[in-house]
Amino acid sequence: MAIELNTLRFNLEQERKRLTEELERLNVNGGTEDEHQKSGAFGNKEEAADAAADFERRIALETQKRNSLIGIERALKKIDLWTYGTCDNCAQPIDPARMAALPHAGYCKTCSSIRKK
Secondary structure (H helix, E strand, O other): OHHHHHHHHHHHHHHHHHHHHHHHHHHHHHOOHHHHHHHHHHOOHHHHHHHHHHHHHHHHHHHHHHHHHHHHHHHHHHHHOOOOOEOOOOOOEOOHHHHHHOOOOOOOHHHHHHHHO
């Protein structure tokens, strides 16, 4: 199990690094909200709509990546605490297939379903 956790930790750290770099690129290439407002202020409506849609997509992508990064950080902390693979809500083991598909899963399938309602 220790070897598996070491491999898992390495993979999670690599994913954390990748997500951090992607977030940095999004912030550098995305500009600021103020820049988007200025570009749409004097352009035609179609250009302004395109800029607004691009901005919204970038924000949604950034939010998704930040949420994944939070989950990875939580998983790394749980590895350190020897609680990795247990549900944050009910403390029952999380199905290994779920953990394989989503290594930073914090909730078992049942608790995850309840949280989404």
